[in-house]
Amino acid sequence: MTQPLLLNAKQLQVSFGGHTVVHGVDFTLAPGEKLALVGESGSGKTVTALSLLRLVPDAQVTGQALFQGRAGWTDLVSLPEREVRAIRGQEIAMIFQEPMTALNPLYTVGEQIAEVLQLKQALLRGEAWREAVRLLGDTGIPEPERRAGAYPHQLSGGQRQRAMIAMALACKPALLLADEPTTALDVTLRGQILDLLSDLQRRNGMAVLLITHDLNLVRRFADRVAVMEAGHIVEQGPVEQVFAQPRHPYTRRLIDSRPQRDVLETPAEGVPVLRADGMRVSYTVTLPGIAGWFRKGRFEAVKGADFAVPPGRTLGVIGESGSGKSTLALAALGLLPSQGRLEVAGGTWGGGRRAELALRRAVQVVFQDPFSSLSPRMTIEEIVGEGLRVHAPELTPEQRRPRVQAALADVGMTAERFPALLQRYPHEFSGGQRQRIAIARALIVEPTLLVLDEPTSALDVTIQKQVLELLQKLQRSRGLAYLLITHDVDVVRAMAHDVIVMKDGEIVEFGPAATMLDTPHHPYTRSLVAAAAPVGVHSPPNLG
Numbered sequence: 001m002t003q004p005l006l007l008n009a010k011q012l013q014v015s016f017g018g019h020t021v022v023h024g025v026d027f028t029l030a031p032g033e034k035l036a037l038v039g040e041s042g043s044g045k046t047v048t049a050l051s052l053l054r055l056v057p058d059a060q061v062t063g064q065a066l067f068q069g070r071a072g073w074t075d076l077v078s079l080p081e082r083e084v085r086a087i088r089g090q091e092i093a094m095i096f097q098e099p100m101t102a103l104n105p106l107y108t109v110g111e112q113i114a115e116v117l118q119l120k121q122a123l124l125r126g127e128a129w130r131e132a133v134r135l136l137g138d139t140g141i142p143e144p145e146r147r148a149g150a151y152p153h154q155l156s157g158g159q160r161q162r163a164m165i166a167m168a169l170a171c172k173p174a175l176l177l178a179d180e181p182t183t184a185l186d187v188t189l190r191g192q193i194l195d196l197l198s199d200l201q202r203r204n205g206m207a208v209l210l211i212t213h214d215l216n217l218v219r220r221f222a223d224r225v226a227v228m229e230a231g232h233i234v235e236q237g238p239v240e241q242v243f244a245q246p247r248h249p250y251t252r253r254l255i256d257s258r259p260q261r262d263v264l265e266t267p268a269e270g271v272p273v274l275r276a277d278g279m280r281v282s283y284t285v286t287l288p289g290i291a292g293w294f295r296k297g298r299f300e301a302v303k304g305a306d307f308a309v310p311p312g313r314t315l316g317v318i319g320e321s322g323s324g325k326s327t328l329a330l331a332a333l334g335l336l337p338s339q340g341r342l343e344v345a346g347g348t349w350g351g352g353r354r355a356e357l358a359l360r361r362a363v364q365v366v367f368q369d370p371f372s373s374l375s376p377r378m379t380i381e382e383i384v385g386e387g388l389r390v391h392a393p394e395l396t397p398e399q400r401r402p403r404v405q406a407a408l409a410d411v412g413m414t415a416e417r418f419p420a421l422l423q424r425y426p427h428e429f430s431g432g433q434r435q436r437i438a439i440a441r442a443l444i445v446e447p448t449l450l451v452l453d454e455p456t457s458a459l460d461v462t463i464q465k466q467v468l469e470l471l472q473k474l475q476r477s478r479g480l481a482y483l484l485i486t487h488d489v490d491v492v493r494a495m496a497h498d499v500i501v502m503k504d505g506e507i508v509e510f511g512p513a514a515t516m517l518d519t520p521h522h523p524y525t526r527s528l529v530a531a532a533a534p535v536g537v538h539s540p541p542n543l544g
Contacts, residue, residue: 006031006174006207011063012077014044014051022048023231024063029207031174036210036218036239038254039228040460041431045211048228049177052076053092054084067092069174090120093168097180099160103152109163110136110148116170135166140196157321158189165196172204179211186320186487188531194221213460215254219243227251257461259468259494264312264476266497271346272308273362273449273481274332278340279305281331301327303505304340309449312475314482316496316513318489318528324505329451329485333365345448361391364442368454370434374426380437381422384408387445407444411436411470432463436470443474449481456491468494489532493517501525
């Protein structure tokens, strides 16, 4: 017996100005089914989903997208715009990747959900508000009456995403399009949002089209998977079948992209390049109510941290957003004042301009988003050579150029592979290539310590693996020490010798990576490791 269909896309093609980005893809979705559309950035998966609701400006969409709605079968591609607007939110809803940009900052979340109900369901204002509160409660937000009156910036990332889900489900749609709904969230929050979507999907009987590059998320959530590469669906089928026996080389490459450990197990010897004893970092905050008019309060972001990073080793710092790990990194870089003892490359911050200049040469940083950390107005030669202009001002531009070329070659960027490399600008490179340029910029002054602040979280899984392999190679060849800040347990498993776990500004557990990730003691550490484990993996692989 043939399974009934909710959506049937036939030869769906999307073009911009004559350039085709989605090449005649075919896929189906049954009522109540969960289909994952998987691929790297630029594969066409998001454009494919957005084109169903005609949300891609200036796109030419051809083919068919037959949808079994309340009025029977309709072709979303050929439907007049007025009729598509009636379907949006009513029968097909969407959750976007970043709720902070998708929610209106000028209205409370309750008002935004109620507005959908008033427009689509013709509810009166009071009825719409009560229904908005109920929907927020269904998504697991505590105190939904109070949270409904909050603005987006007053909610956490997980709460904002729950508010987005409540808004999407307000009209009980038959199909939910979820575009990377957990990418901006911590690993434990990702699991909570996935469980919530699964529960709501079962209760409401809706189908879900999940757009993602996270294969572990697909394993955990979807019934079927369609793999996209360069605008083509190269493979599709049941999740268990595709993951167990992938047929296409691209699918195999995605599945094999989990970071691999390849580090020297060096002993923790020598004078630490970074040491903290009782380090504290606090901020001035405004007190609530009338008290805030007369005095300020203090928020302690890091509470008495003790740790050390020996030469040639990596200290991984893991924790959720707000745990204090990025604050700890900024203090180590001398970008935030701290109390207690903090020694960096044998010195301390605040020792005068000349002393600090030497420390800044010894300690360099690689940021999370290479696009925002590289100046768009500077050439690659200027970006990579900038450190030499500060720390080796005696060098002429002609003397700097060979060093710039050598630093770029160390990270796999040569003029043979990239013609006119030095004269090009950051926007002319991919995300992984920009991160390599950022690493070259840090390496050119020959530091002893690199602070890596989520260095791969903005990258696709295959590019992430390449960048981690590069960092491992550089550590082996140069004896670099790394302070690795991340919420990705897989990255820590691949890179770290030692691990500290932070929660609410405190280090709750510390030890060798093998011990910490194989047999964690603290409940919070166990929850982080469990949330990162693939479905069906009950214990992490041994690191020893």
